[in-house]
Amino acid sequence: MQRTFGACLVILMLACxxxxxxxxxxxxxxxxxxxxxxxxxGGQIPAPPMPLSDAETRQAAxxxxxxxxxxxPALAAGRIFFVHAEMLNDKAAGRRAxxxxxxxxxxxxxxxxxxxxxxxxxxxxxxxxVPTPLSPEEVSAAQTRALQEAPVRSLTSQYGQVxxxxxxxxxxxxxxxxxxxxxxxxxxxxxxxYLVNTPRVIVDLTADRVLIQERxxxxxxxx
Amino acid sequence: MRxxxxxxxxxxxxxxxxxxxxxxxxxxxxxxxxxxxxxxxQFPSKGPMKTAWLVQWSIATHVGLYITGAWFRRTxxxxxMRILWDGRVSEIFVPYHDGDPWRRFYDLRDFSWQMAKxxxxxxxxxxxxxxxxxxxxxxxxxxLWKDHHVSPxxxxxxxxVLWATMMAGNYxxxxxxxxxxxxxxxxRLGATAQNLPSAPWTTHMHNGLWRVDVDLAGFPNDTALAMxxxxxxxxxxxxxxxxxxxxxxxxxxxxxPLEFTEVAVRDEVVKNGRSHNIQYDLMPMRxxxxxxxxxNEEFTQHDFWVTRYDPAELFYPQVADYxxxxxxxxxxxxxxxxxxxxxxxPRDEDGMExxxxxxxxxxxxxxxxxxxxxxxxxxxxxxx
Numbered sequence: 001m002q003r004t005f006g007a008c009l010v011i012l013m014l015a016c017x018x019x020x021x022x023x024x025x026x027x028x029x030x031x032x033x034x035x036x037x038x039x040x041x042g043g044q045i046p047a048p049p050m051p052l053s054d055a056e057t058r059q060a061a062x063x064x065x066x067x068x069x070x071x072x073p074a075l076a077a078g079r080i081f082f083v084h085a086e087m088l089n090d091k092a093a094g095r096r097a098x099x100x101x102x103x104x105x106x107x108x109x110x111x112x113x114x115x116x117x118x119x120x121x122x123x124x125x126x127x128x129x130v131p132t133p134l135s136p137e138e139v140s141a142a143q144t145r146a147l148q149e150a151p152v153r154s155l156t157s158q159y160g161q162v163x164x165x166x167x168x169x170x171x172x173x174x175x176x177x178x179x180x181x182x183x184x185x186x187x188x189x190x191x192x193x194y195l196v197n198t199p200r201v202i203v204d205l206t207a208d209r210v211l212i213q214e215r216x217x218x219x220x221x222x223x
Numbered sequence: 224m225r226x227x228x229x230x231x232x233x234x235x236x237x238x239x240x241x242x243x244x245x246x247x248x249x250x251x252x253x254x255x256x257x258x259x260x261x262x263x264x265q266f267p268s269k270g271p272m273k274t275a276w277l278v279q280w281s282i283a284t285h286v287g288l289y290i291t292g293a294w295f296r297r298t299x300x301x302x303x304m305r306i307l308w309d310g311r312v313s314e315i316f317v318p319y320h321d322g323d324p325w326r327r328f329y330d331l332r333d334f335s336w337q338m339a340k341x342x343x344x345x346x347x348x349x350x351x352x353x354x355x356x357x358x359x360x361x362x363x364x365x366x367l368w369k370d371h372h373v374s375p376x377x378x379x380x381x382x383x384v385l386w387a388t389m390m391a392g393n394y395x396x397x398x399x400x401x402x403x404x405x406x407x408x409x410x411r412l413g414a415t416a417q418n419l420p421s422a423p424w425t426t427h428m429h430n431g432l433w434r435v436d437v438d439l440a441g442f443p444n445d446t447a448l449a450m451x452x453x454x455x456x457x458x459x460x461x462x463x464x465x466x467x468x469x470x471x472x473x474x475x476x477x478x479x480p481l482e483f484t485e486v487a488v489r490d491e492v493v494k495n496g497r498s499h500n501i502q503y504d505l506m507p508m509r510x511x512x513x514x515x516x517x518x519n520e521e522f523t524q525h526d527f528w529v530t531r532y533d534p535a536e537l538f539y540p541q542v543a544d545y546x547x548x549x550x551x552x553x554x555x556x557x558x559x560x561x562x563x564x565x566x567x568x569p570r571d572e573d574g575m576e577x578x579x580x581x582x583x584x585x586x587x588x589x590x591x592x593x594x595x596x597x598x599x600x601x602x603x604x605x606x607x
Contacts, residue, residue: 037277038302039294040493041441045303048260048279049291086283089291089309090534091442091556098535113535123535129519131314131329131540133285139335165392168333169325172517176324185325187393187420193580194393194420202325215421223568 049087052097056116057085060097064112067121068101079104081135088113102132104206107180129180131170139166142184142203149210151199155188163189169202181206249349250361250381259354264383266404268361272299273604276383276402282338282356285331286311288387288398295406297600304440306503312398312412313434313539316523318515319419319427326422327517329540330391339388339395360384367405373607380404393417397587405603406596410435414565415587418573423581428513429565430523431590432539436532436558437503439490446489447529447552447559450504451482468529471553473546475525478507486527487597491554499598505559506593513564528560563590
């Protein structure tokens with residue numbers, strides 16, 4: 001047994017000698033990370049900014065909406081949704097959040113900057129017809145609406161477990177009936193993969209309607 | 224029985240050897256960091272340090288993985304110098320070529336995609352995990368230089384890579400930030416996974432649209448430059464220019480393959496030991512220029528944009544509006560915007576329809592660019 005082990009050890013050492021480069025002596029690292037944070041500008045590297053907490057997100061969303069209503073009650077009236085907040089990697093002192101609200105009337109997105117420590121909105125801008133996230137409430141409402149449609153019910157009964165996966169539609173043509181609308185197309189994901197050649201199901205949240213397009217069989221154009 | 228024992232022990236020895244060899248071949252990850260959102264890496268990864276990066280990162284919905292600060296050490300004796308305030312994919316614009324007005328997707332801002340959790344396969348042999356979503360790798364990147372006049376005649380470079388994957392419905396987007404030993408930074412966007420279920424064979428473009436806030440030694444005193452090359456018609460000479468970008472005011476620029484167009488950021492105060500102002504060049508890597516002509520798609524009409532820093536200006540599709548202010552971009556705080564596109568013509572290798580379901584993943588394609596230092600060192604610290 002000992003002889004066997006010895007033989008194995010010799011074979012291992014011979015093999016290592018041919019390919020193993022980790023045994024080369026190396027000098028100890030001269031630099032230990034974290035000990036020195038001095039910068040060429042004369043200060044210290046700050047701690048990394050943390051993502052917004054849930055509480056900060058709620059605070060920022062609330063402050064931004066309050067400010068929108070204060071500045072112009074008419075502007076913030078109507079169907080307005082909080083859609084997004086993120087930590088603003090800003091150069092101003094203090095922790096800030098960038099917040100977005102979407103208003104259906106006019107297809108307008110409001111972007112606010114909130115000083116979290118002061119709970120104060122320091123900047124508000126608006127833009128129409130720009131990419132803007134869907135809120136979870138909108139996606140949920142659209143899914144509910146789609147599931148009421150016969151072609152969708154047919155797919156769910158045919159394939160069993162089907163997830164309705166949302167894709168926002170942003171029509172770019174002013175002549176298009178969906179231009180300026182909040183619209184979602186759904187894809188159908190089964191445990192085996194995405195269904196292809198299904199009817200096209202689009203929920204127009206702005207007009208509160210569902211568009212169903214029968215899809216012709218796709219023929220792969222080989223190039 | 225004895226033969227069996229010998230074979231068993233040999234097998235164990237072989238496995239142990241392979242495992243040991245893989246581990247020791249991996250570059251060494253420098254430990255430390257104020258939190259998981261901070262990474263330090265010295266180069267070379269083994270042995271005395273020559274240069275080092277300190278990188279801060281974050282993850283947000285509608286942004287994915289992004290850089291919230293990056294500092295570089297040119298020598299062990301010098302303090303950290305800030306290079307980036309922020310670097311991110313600002314948007315991924317994906318128009319399909321069938322003319323369908325409903326297939327022009329803004330894959331970051333229009334959706335609330337989640338990030339993919341890191342798996343052991345993502346990490347490979349040498350990677351480490353940062354939180355749930357980010358892979359940290361230190362890679363051997365091959366020869367940094369080769370020179371038969373000196374001994375040893377080659378130096379192998381290394382790089383720190385942070386990457387994460389956004390699960391964009393049928394697609395996966397891999398966002399990579401590469402911090403190299405020589406001070407250069409790579410920005411990459413990889414597109415992979417499954418073709419669009421409603422149009423799996425329709426050619427389309429994945430436009431990677433980056434916003435990069437380069438702050439050399441801090442944020443004031445930076446000037447945006449345009450660099451170009453011009454061959455003399457019917458002559459043997461050529462001229463090379465480095466001018467203020469767009470005459471020194473906010474604007475745009477097209478990439479011209481005949482001019483080797485680049486943009487750059489130069490600090491007007493800080494100089495290297497040879498009295499040259501330090502600078503970083505944005506070096507494109509591209510197969511073509513994507514131009515899209517739908518309404519509100521003016522941002523695709525040019526390949527480079529430069530704006531003066533404004534914290535609320537984060538959205539690439541609005542960059543054509545941002546530059547209308549015509550603010551100066553010399554000796555101030557500037558932001559670079561750059562588009563690099565992936566032209567995806569579906570092919571059989573992407574997958575196929577089987578019993579009404581799509582089966583297959585499109586192999587990853589990468590788009591991106593590099594930021595490379597110019598006159599930042601007195602000379603490269605890696606030679607010889």
